[in-house]
Amino acid sequence: MNSEVNVDSEMEEVAKEAVNLDGPFVPSIKRTDIEDMSEFGDIEYYAWERYYNHGKAPSTIKNYFSAVSKIEKFLKSSDKINCNPEDIGKRGAKEFKRWLLGEVEKDTASRYISELDRMAQFYLAEGYYPGNPFNGLTDSIETNSTRSRSSSFQTNERISVDDSRLREAIRSTHGSQKIVLLAMLVKTGVRISEACNLDWEDVNIDHSLADDLLPEPRFELSDYSDTIYIDCDKTEETYDVGSYGNKRKVDTRIPIDDELKRLLLWHALVRERRFDRENPVFMSHTYPDEKSSERLGTATAWGRVAKVAKEYGWHESGRSVLENVTPHWFRAKFSSHMSTQLEADSNSPESDFDADPMDVVKGLRGDVGDDVIEGYRLRERDFQQVIRDRQFKIGLEGL
Structure with missing residues (x-):
């Protein structure tokens, strides 16, 4: 083994490779290869924790990042909403839905919003987000599916107490x-x-x-x-x-x-x-x-x-x-x-x-x-x- 290898530098490169926003995760990277995830943003950490770490299919991971790329594109082009994807509120989420329906088919829009809904619900359940702005946004989207698609937030909604x-x-x-x-x-x-x-x-x-x-x-x-x-x-x-x-x-x-x-x-x-x-x-x-x-x-x-x-x-x-x-x-x-x-x-x-x-x-x-x-x-x-x-x-x- 080369004694001059910088272990910290190697670990940093591994971490950068593991979360690649331009494509799916690198299959050869294991969770144990990354010791420090403190620099991961909400989007990357969620993908790492919920998709890659559970061996999800590349198509599932790709669908998630496609949803992320759409909301990033919307925020860059919007004159009304100025924030990061993780900080979008209810008004911004509704504006995003209207914009997305003009960009993609209804089934695709519903799928992308559901991905973002699950991410927001994940952080809400962990106590890190104060709310879920995507809650119920897919309810009014009529898709070609013959089965009812309620949003993930509604099927996993926190118990309501008067x-x-x-x-x-x-x-x-x-x-x-x-x-x-x-x-x-x-x-x-x-x-x-x-x-x-x-x-x-x-x-x-x-x-x-x-x-x-x-x-x-x-x-x-x-x-x-x-x-x-x-x-x-x-x-x-x-x-x-x-x-x-x-x-x-x-x-x-x-x-x-x-x-x-x-x-x-x-x-x-x-x-x-x-x-x-x-x-x-x-x-x-x-x-x-x-x-x-x-x-x-x-x-x-x-x-x-x-x-x-x-x-x-x-x-x-x-x-x-x-x-x-x-x-x-x-x-x-x-x-x-x-x-x-x-x-x-x-x-x-x-x-x-x-x-x-x-x-x-x-x-x-x-x-x-x-x-x-x-x-x-x-x-x-x-x-x-x-x-x-x-x-x-x-x-x-x-x-």
């Missing part, structure tokens, strides 16, 4: 910790692991009770009252219990409304006091007369959310992840609710809100990118109150 029933489920849940956990998931969109990794130092509450009950907030929150902080440096190795680490790539401050503020204060009043270096918000139990509690593990927290969902018929063994209410469902619910609320603000002549709703939602979710930095992070102070006002409301009267 807002009033969701409020009832949260309000009726036994125990302060479980109520706070559910409220935090739906109001802030944090992942279940990020909630479990939260320490009281990561919470800044402007209230006299907080001064007595809680430790001094971390420095990053010193100028941000009624806010929680998600630290991207907390990994699986940070704590001894079953933590999955915080997956986001950037530290994030998330405002909390009066409801979550009151719930956290209530929880702080009844929680077990810790005197070691850790001070977790969520613990495996909160009874002072028992042995010292441990930090709530991600798997245990997931199970507690699923238990509540089962009580309301929203979770059943054997169903797909899209058919059950899980912590991922709460993250998607947050994204959908917040983007809808902010979209209404941006379209209202009476509102001063002048940002792209998607940029704000992405910023709160901890997404990265120039659009998020310019559209949200550089202006996050401007959006604090509007975010609090638009967070999902539970209704604490009588609780």
Whole structure:
């Protein structure tokens, strides 16, 4: 073997070959040949993960990239829609459909839109996209097929839960910790692991009770009252219990409304006091007369959310992840609710809100990118109150 071979350089070339946007993947490349996929965009990663890695036929892969090339061509030629394919919204998707029907046959248009629909649904299910702009776009396309072709989003749509029933489920849940956990998931969109990794130092509450009950907030929150902080440096190795680490790539401050503020204060009043270096918000139990509690593990927290969902018929063994209410469902619910609320603000002549709703939602979710930095992070102070006002409301009267 040549001792002068640059392994890193070779690996980089392999990665470039593996995802070839001008044609199907190179059949000789194996998944184990690529160690770092961090530079893959959403389009390439989806193709790698869902098609090539599962041994799909070249014709299937080619059809996917044909759909991608069409939406890229549309965006380059459009005077109305100016964004990347991964960031297209509902209005852009509808414009793309109208344009595509003028470019190709109806059957082909339906097939291409379905490919993009599946990609958006993949990232929605993983909690990375706030919505699916291609949902239902193929329904009104009359194709030559004799069988009904409902969109992949509709056949795999997340279970729908009425807002009033969701409020009832949260309000009726036994125990302060479980109520706070559910409220935090739906109001802030944090992942279940990020909630479990939260320490009281990561919470800044402007209230006299907080001064007595809680430790001094971390420095990053010193100028941000009624806010929680998600630290991207907390990994699986940070704590001894079953933590999955915080997956986001950037530290994030998330405002909390009066409801979550009151719930956290209530929880702080009844929680077990810790005197070691850790001070977790969520613990495996909160009874002072028992042995010292441990930090709530991600798997245990997931199970507690699923238990509540089962009580309301929203979770059943054997169903797909899209058919059950899980912590991922709460993250998607947050994204959908917040983007809808902010979209209404941006379209209202009476509102001063002048940002792209998607940029704000992405910023709160901890997404990265120039659009998020310019559209949200550089202006996050401007959006604090509007975010609090638009967070999902539970209704604490009588609780």
